[in-house]
Amino acid sequence: MSHPYVPSPNVASIKESATIAVSQRAKALRAAGRSIIDLGAGEPDFDTPAFILEATKAALDAGATRYTAVEGILPLREAVAADATRRRAGREGAVTAGEVVVSNGSKQSLHNATFALFGPGDDVLLPVPSWVSYFEMVGLARANAVEVPGDPARGLKVTPALLEAHATPRTRGVMLNSPVNPTGAVYSAEELRAITDLAAARGWWVISDEIYGRITYGVPEAPSVLDVAARRDNLVVVNGVAKAYAMTGFRIGWSVAPRAVSQAMTALQSHTTSNAATESQYAALAALTRTAEADDAVQAMVREFAARREAARAILSAVPGLELVEPDGAFYLFFKAPRGDGTAFATRLLEDAGVAVVPGAAFGTPAWVRASYAAARADVEAGMRAIVRLWQV
Ligand SMILES: Cc1ncc(COP(=O)(O)O)c(C=O)c1O
Known part of the structure; x- marks a missing residue:
């Protein structure tokens, strides 16, 4: 018999992150052979700028x-x-x-x-x-x-x-x-x-x-x-x-x-x-x-994010009366789901269209959905078209 684990009071109330739950389901579907567009990500999809990688290697070589x-x-x-x-x-x-x-x-x-x-x-x-x-x-x-x-x-x-x-x-x-x-x-x-x-x-x-x-x-x-x-x-x-x-x-x-x-x-x-x-x-x-190189890298990333954001909004504009928060920063679009049920809509998007987004319940607002545009532009566009398609269903 294995030793029973009873969570200590320190961790007993920690909830599993809903963000992770979605990405696990997306991974399971992928493992089962489905092609999944991941708009759940919370990290830039770009490579770290080369000058930073070189500085890291130089630091290691110098004994850091x-x-x-x-x-x-x-x-x-x-x-x-x-x-x-x-x-x-x-x-x-x-x-x-x-x-x-x-x-x-x-x-x-x-x-x-x-x-x-x-x-x-x-x-x-x-x-x-x-x-x-x-x-x-x-x-x-x-x-x-x-x-x-x-x-x-x-x-x-x-x-x-x-x-x-x-x-x-x-x-x-x-x-x-x-x-x-x-x-x-x-x-x-x-x-x-x-x-x-x-x-x-x-x-x-x-x-x-x-x-x-x-x-x-x-x-x-x-x-x-x-x-x-x-x-x-x-x-x-x-x-x-x-x-x-x-x-x-x-x-x-x-x-x-x-x-x-x-x-x-x-x-x-x-x-x-x-x-x-x-x-x-x-x-x-x-x-x-190294601010000149860093500024160039940040600006290049932000330009690409901006282009995706525009493309995404253009597609989403087909949804009449969409409630979308003005996305002035970061790389997320946050909108109110049909019938005010973000979890149901996120589930349908994943199961029926293979698009992973994060239900607003993860952030304390269950009526909403978060879609990230830290993903290839073609994926962002395909994801947005799926949102428009499933909206009416
Ligand atoms: C609002 C917010 N704060 C902090 C973090 C954590 O960032 P770091 O990688 O620096 O720990 C995140 C990452 O998703 C975030 O979204």
């Missing part, structure tokens, strides 16, 4: 194979701090490397921040729809995730009034994400400023996930809370290399946070993973400091 400081190599933290200082435009002095912690992907930075800031009895405001992992991260910290439904008239974004309406005396913070996964909506500077003003007035922490910040259409980059907040002593700003530079596998993210918070996050990381992979830190350093 040992532990670094838990919080990351100094030149990388300095590069992140310099960018944050540029955004602060002289307000409250320069951001220093001591306010930066490099982690194994922005996901770990978000987890470290959530764990360091919140605990039992704390309420944390989560704009909905939002990325699946925020719910679980808040739960792992034994805090209480309070969903704040976004306003359909504003691309499902939240406003200070909506946040206030869900606040309690136990509210300790809010998790923001712009450009938003799953909707592609981008908060304007004014919208971010209004939210950071409210958080400062109410004594809340703001964790701002800006991982899609360089993938925008119309504006060169999305506003950061660092650009607009009157003060930064209640801000934890998270970013990384995964999406902008097609480096998801390198696992490098970082946070900019007050020194005491950064120290707590470093202490936590010192007992879980230690430093992020050393050669990956040098790869990220190349992405952040």
Whole structure:
């Protein structure tokens, strides 16, 4: 008889990610011989730029194979701090490397921040729809995730009034994400400023996930809370290399946070993973400091995303009255499903048309569906035609 496994209270409430459930079903259908178009992906389908690969190999050849400081190599933290200082435009002095912690992907930075800031009895405001992992991260910290439904008239974004309406005396913070996964909506500077003003007035922490910040259409980059907040002593700003530079596998993210918070996050990381992979830190350093080559690579990717986005919207325009969030950033289209049942529509798309998308239930909004255009343009177009075809059925 095998030893019985009873999940500990630490993990008993973790839910399987709905994103993974869809991709597993898609894989099973593929294994059974079906050809599947995957519009479920959350990562750029481009190669990592060659100059970054070369910098990684050069770092390995130069011996970047040992532990670094838990919080990351100094030149990388300095590069992140310099960018944050540029955004602060002289307000409250320069951001220093001591306010930066490099982690194994922005996901770990978000987890470290959530764990360091919140605990039992704390309420944390989560704009909905939002990325699946925020719910679980808040739960792992034994805090209480309070969903704040976004306003359909504003691309499902939240406003200070909506946040206030869900606040309690136990509210300790809010998790923001712009450009938003799953909707592609981008908060304007004014919208971010209004939210950071409210958080400062109410004594809340703001964790701002800006991982899609360089993938925008119309504006060169999305506003950061660092650009607009009157003060930064209640801000934890998270970013990384995964999406902008097609480096998801390198696992490098970082946070900019007050020194005491950064120290707590470093202490936590010192007992879980230690430093992020050393050669990956040098790869990220190349992405952040060789700016002319990096800008060219980002712009080429964004141009291709923009072309797919236009092609997809042109096809979807055949659906009368389609409710589609204005996709100003990231690489997702988020739309309300027929009869307001995103799970049923996603299932039909996969089973009847071989197109994998993610049901909005994964993000707290079951009436909606997310389709990614981080896929070959022909696949995006075929996927959109299938959506139009199945809409009427
Ligand atoms: C909103 C959001 N934040 C963070 C991440 C994690 O990125 P990383 O690869 O840097 O951990 C993702 C990845 O899908 C994401 O969509």
